[in-house]
Amino acid sequence: MFGVKGISSTSRGAQILAHAGELVLEVLSPTRCAGCERAGALICERCLDALELIDPKQSCCSCGAPFGALQCTECTGEVLPCGRCLAMAGFSGPLPRIIRAYKDAGERRLAPELAELMLACVEHAECVAPDRYGGMLTQADAVSFVPATAAAFRRRGFDHMEQIAQAFCALAGVPLLDALAKHGSYDQRALGRASRQAYAQGAYEVVTPVAGMHLLLLDDVITTGATISAAAGALGNAGAATVDALALARVW
Secondary structure, three states: OOOEOOEOHHHHHHHHHHHHHHHHHHHHOOOEOOOOOOEOOOOOHHHHHHOOEOOOOOOOOOOOOOOOOOOOOOOOOOOOOOOOEEEEEEOOOOHHHHHHHHHOOOOOOHHHHHHHHHHHHHHHHHHHOHHHHOOOOOOOOEEEEOOOOHHHHHHHOOOHHHHHHHHHHHHHOOOEOOOEEEOOOOOHHHOOHHHHHHHHOOOEEEOOOOOOOEEEEEEEEEOOOHHHHHHHHHHHHOOOOEEEEEEEEEOO
16 A cells, blocks of 8 residues: 555545544634634634733733733732742633633634743743843743643543643643643632632642752633642752743733
8 A cells, every 4th residue: 555655545544534624614604703602713813803902011010910911910029939820811801711622612723822922922922021021931941731620621621721732832832741630529610719828728639759950830711819829839849940821811
């Protein structure tokens, strides 16, 4: 059997059939924007333009809140376990719908789209605010992520941040380190600030060596900072040299 560039004709045929299946599915059920349901793209240009992007020159380096460069009203200058914190956009407009479509509706095709947005965010921050976010990605030894609980994994069938982190690392050319395990089963979206902070304490276990490493920790949404602080704190306690945090959205 003749192959094409090392790919057997059987494998090539399977790829063609898979592509044909995708085309048929697209005709029967066209791709729609996760933010507004317009046909044509997973995230349309109109929704991308509607994102309330956070200016890294003005944000709080400690908790990622907008307009906290001088004095943050969210964390009031509290020193958090993560070295620096950067969020792409406010949790408003189409972004909550996009994140829910990915996490809760199972639109896994959004993982590389969201990873690309997060990568653009940190690259932009390093470029325009090097005194604040310089080296956050380019000096990282590896990228890690805040994992889902076992209960959330069973409910969704996948770990949403793991898939984003995999796509992010493939784009950035940085190693992925699956360093954390999360205990407990609560959905923190239903908890208040005090309950989130209490629940997050001791929720994360470091399951791979991180001593001396400079890490970039990914999460989807920062609400009170309890989750990202607990995860970064666990990595720091395990010996990580620095742990910077990058999130898609910041509630404020």
